[in-house]
Amino acid sequence: MSEGAVSNVSVSGATVLVIDGNDHMRALVRATLQALGVATIAEARDGNAALRRLAAVRPDLVICDAGTEGAGKVLEQAPGMPPVVLLTGPSGAPDLADRAAAVLEKPVSAKKLYAIMAGILGDGTVSPD
Amino acid sequence: MSDTDKPEIITPPNALKAKVKVGGAGAVDMAVLEQAEQVIASMADDYLDWVAQDLKNLRAAYETLRADPNNAENLERIFQISHDIKGQGGSFGFRLITQAGNSLCRFIESLANQETLTSAHLDAVGVHVDTMTLIIAEDLRDDGGAKGGALMSGLNKMVEKLSG
Numbered sequence: 001m002s003e004g005a006v007s008n009v010s011v012s013g014a015t016v017l018v019i020d021g022n023d024h025m026r027a028l029v030r031a032t033l034q035a036l037g038v039a040t041i042a043e044a045r046d047g048n049a050a051l052r053r054l055a056a057v058r059p060d061l062v063i064c065d066a067g068t069e070g071a072g073k074v075l076e077q078a079p080g081m082p083p084v085v086l087l088t089g090p091s092g093a094p095d096l097a098d099r100a101a102a103v104l105e106k107p108v109s110a111k112k113l114y115a116i117m118a119g120i121l122g123d124g125t126v127s128p129d
Numbered sequence: 130m131s132d133t134d135k136p137e138i139i140t141p142p143n144a145l146k147a148k149v150k151v152g153g154a155g156a157v158d159m160a161v162l163e164q165a166e167q168v169i170a171s172m173a174d175d176y177l178d179w180v181a182q183d184l185k186n187l188r189a190a191y192e193t194l195r196a197d198p199n200n201a202e203n204l205e206r207i208f209q210i211s212h213d214i215k216g217q218g219g220s221f222g223f224r225l226i227t228q229a230g231n232s233l234c235r236f237i238e239s240l241a242n243q244e245t246l247t248s249a250h251l252d253a254v255g256v257h258v259d260t261m262t263l264i265i266a267e268d269l270r271d272d273g274g275a276k277g278g279a280l281m282s283g284l285n286k287m288v289e290k291l292s293g
């Protein structure tokens with residue numbers, strides 16, 4: 001993302017649910033979100049756990065690893081499901097990507113993640129590129 | 130249909146507009162983004178500990194597979210660990226181990242219709258484990274340069290031969 005593309009959107013008020021079966025990647029995404037100012041972050045290890053927590057957490061945005069068990073269920077747009085950012089590997093996830101609000105290809109970077117969040121949660125004018 | 134039968138359309142309040150704002154306190158600028166990138170970079174040291182444990186688990190799972198090659202759960206365990214390694218590496222500057230992990234995942238997927246694993250299949254899994262161990266032992270970051278290219282070329286040729 002170029003310097004001029006920063007949208008100056010504050011995302012600190014948003015609640016984000018991170019779904020990833022890998023403890024380290026969840027820690028990475030959480031730390032990145034915290035550094036971006038997001039104060040309320042919930043976590044789930046798989047799609048089923050995420051769906052169970054949905055009503056209690058009431059997230060504004062979900063970040064879901066494509067390889068995590070139950071990712072497909074998360075993308076089925078259950079009642080109360082907010083926009084989902086799909087976290088993929090280098091080969092993508094063509095079977096899931098169409099149902100996601102955005103796709104974030106690893107490696108995770110703060111700039112790419114913020115650009116996607118600002119685009120979805122803000123005015124929709126920010127590109128992750 | 131009477132008026133009382135008509136479905137009531139409820140438009141939920143857009144609470145997000147109240148939570149996300151442009152400018153002001155908490156606004157993200159380039160300095161905040163750079164700090165956030167530094168947070169990711171600072172986790173790289175932790176990553177080396179994480180991947181060391183993952184490689185230890187991968188090696189143990191491989192030894193279990195060799196002892197009991199036709200137990201599908203053993204191969205699935207290797208797939209899960211290599212999938213984790215694949216997912217993490219690039220985010221911490223180790224793109225080469227992500228490529229090697231991806232190669233192992235794709236190779237295991239190609240074995241789905243194999244009723245029994247041959248010694249060549251098992252050896253190929255072992256070569257992947259050795260390669261990923263070498264990548265971390267020799268601190269081959271990013272694409273690993275010429276050595277990384279040679280390693281991936283070797284894996285690709287081996288997988289192509291066995292999967293074809």
